Amino acid sequence: MSEATITQTHWLARIYVTLKSGVVDPQGDTILGALRQLHFDSVAGVRMGKYLEVTLTAADDAAARATVEAMCTTLLANPVIERYTFEVAPVTS
Amino acid sequence: MSEATITQTHWLARIYVTLKSGVVDPQGDTILGALRQLHFDSVAGVRMGKYLEVTLTAADDAAARATVEAMCTTLLANPVIERYTFEVAPVTS
Numbered sequence: 001m002s003e004a005t006i007t008q009t010h011w012l013a014r015i016y017v018t019l020k021s022g023v024v025d026p027q028g029d030t031i032l033g034a035l036r037q038l039h040f041d042s043v044a045g046v047r048m049g050k051y052l053e054v055t056l057t058a059a060d061d062a063a064a065r066a067t068v069e070a071m072c073t074t075l076l077a078n079p080v081i082e083r084y085t086f087e088v089a090p091v092t093s
Numbered sequence: 094m095s096e097a098t099i100t101q102t103h104w105l106a107r108i109y110v111t112l113k114s115g116v117v118d119p120q121g122d123t124i125l126g127a128l129r130q131l132h133f134d135s136v137a138g139v140r141m142g143k144y145l146e147v148t149l150t151a152a153d154d155a156a157a158r159a160t161v162e163a164m165c166t167t168l169l170a171n172p173v174i175e176r177y178t179f180e181v182a183p184v185t186s
Contacts, residue, residue, distance in 0.1 A: 042101075047147075048143070051141075051142035051143060052142065070133070
């Protein structure tokens with residue numbers, strides 16, 4: 001066989017999903033109200049988002065990023081009301 | 094009056110709340126199952142967390158950090174099962 005051996009590395013993707021600006025955020029508003037009740041009067045606003053840590057195997061950085069991008073668009077974020085960002089780093093074990 | 098004028102600056106705190114390792118994460122497991130069903134076979138694990146953006150006013154960096162720390166311990170994170178990290182930056186408007 002002449003196929004090259006592809007070494008798979010483990011990667012950790014940190015994914016941040018936030019509501020687009022202008023989208024009503026009832027969860028954030030509720031937390032803001034609770035903080036005010038606890039006398040955190042200096043708080044001006046709260047926006048609630050999601051944070052995911054995904055471990056995956058991939059041949060290289062570009063492959064890992066492509067997979068995470070695909071995950072975000074097909075499952076993890078709702079493109080109508082949410083935006084997402086992520087960073088990918090090799091797992092040192 | 095001899096009181097010094099304190100200039101209040103706006104700060105943006107990015108707060109990350111994650112489950113401690115070892116704590117069962119049903120939401121993350123559900124997302125992992127869904128990703129596998131979508132043929133993302135390279136995914137090894139998913140941990141679900143929360144991401145909050147809090148805007149607040151404070152005199153300086155130290156004051157802003159102290160306020161965010163107090164928010165996390167009193168409302169935003171459950172210290173029994175969760176850990177939190179945050180970063181604070183001045184809002185340039």
